Amino acid sequence: MTATILDGRALSNTLREELDQAVAIFKEKHGVTPTIAVVRAGEDPASVSYAGAIQKTFDKRGMGFQLHTLPESASQDEIVALVTRLNADKEVHGIMIQEPLPRGIDEAAVKEALSPDKDVDGVHPVNTGRLAQVAPAGRPPMVGPFFVPATPAGGMEILKRYNVAISGKHAVVVGRSNIVGKPMALLLLRENATVTVCHSRTADLAAVCRTADILCAAVGQAKMIKGDWIKPGAVVIDFGVNFVEGQMCGDVDFDEAVEVAGMITPVPGGTGPMTNMMLALNVLEAARRIMG
Numbered sequence: 001m002t003a004t005i006l007d008g009r010a011l012s013n014t015l016r017e018e019l020d021q022a023v024a025i026f027k028e029k030h031g032v033t034p035t036i037a038v039v040r041a042g043e044d045p046a047s048v049s050y051a052g053a054i055q056k057t058f059d060k061r062g063m064g065f066q067l068h069t070l071p072e073s074a075s076q077d078e079i080v081a082l083v084t085r086l087n088a089d090k091e092v093h094g095i096m097i098q099e100p101l102p103r104g105i106d107e108a109a110v111k112e113a114l115s116p117d118k119d120v121d122g123v124h125p126v127n128t129g130r131l132a133q134v135a136p137a138g139r140p141p142m143v144g145p146f147f148v149p150a151t152p153a154g155g156m157e158i159l160k161r162y163n164v165a166i167s168g169k170h171a172v173v174v175g176r177s178n179i180v181g182k183p184m185a186l187l188l189l190r191e192n193a194t195v196t197v198c199h200s201r202t203a204d205l206a207a208v209c210r211t212a213d214i215l216c217a218a219v220g221q222a223k224m225i226k227g228d229w230i231k232p233g234a235v236v237i238d239f240g241v242n243f244v245e246g247q248m249c250g251d252v253d254f255d256e257a258v259e260v261a262g263m264i265t266p267v268p269g270g271t272g273p274m275t276n277m278m279l280a281l282n283v284l285e286a287a288r289r290i291m292g
Helices: 008-030 045-060 076-088 107-113 125-133 150-161 181-190 205-209 272-291
Strands: 035-041 064-070 094-097 170-174 194-198 214-217 235-238 242-244 247-249
Touching: 008 150, 008 272, 035 045, 035 076, 035 272, 045 064, 045 272, 064 076, 076 094, 076 107, 094 272, 125 181, 150 181, 150 235, 150 272, 170 181, 170 205, 181 194, 181 214, 194 205
Parallel strands: 035 064, 035 094, 170 194, 170 214, 214 235
Antiparallel strands: 242 247
16 A cells, blocks of 8 residues: 655645635735734744744735844843734734743743734634634534644644545544644544544553554654554654754654555645645734734
């Protein structure tokens, strides 16, 4: 068996066309450009690179991008004051706080300073809480609107666009981070999957993975999940971004897994290209809500 490749690059191209049309309609209707403000303290190389990628995406989509930088020595009060000012800025519709923040900064306090309505990265407790409490798909949501972190949102978009059956399936999520693992598990649960979340203390991780109809890897260890960890025909979503000898690879050993899985995302070219598109869609949605 050779798995069907879940092509995130091709799907992101489709989303670009849809987004471009939606942004044009929004701008014509409101005379406003959906705009994101990215906040960074310090010059972490990965954060600098990611901000550049976000700007490139937004510039090409005709959306607004602002970068607000503070020095590594910035205090927590200074960061919170900047976020508070952006909350009140009517020209800013979405705010993203880049991590890592400088040593000694209380990340939770900074995130709580965000307006939930502009938290397009889905990190504010209101947004994470509403995701946890939202009713299953097909029922009234029972909570107010919320934003989901872009990376797991992209993973779910891949599953849906490729018509992967989720309801009633057993999904295993390897990793429990607040930005990928936990929200992905909640998104799958909302779609009526039976979800198991695995982590560093999980006993016999390989055996648990073999039970998955849908296996999501978000652990941050290169090629940790081997081919014999995968149930034949399973759908594999790999969120991992690792570098081995200068080559990007995922958390799944792709060469082994592709011979076992039914469908699989490659790295690169799988979930990665979807992330910035989902972030842009969140900003557009935030602008729509703000404009009423």
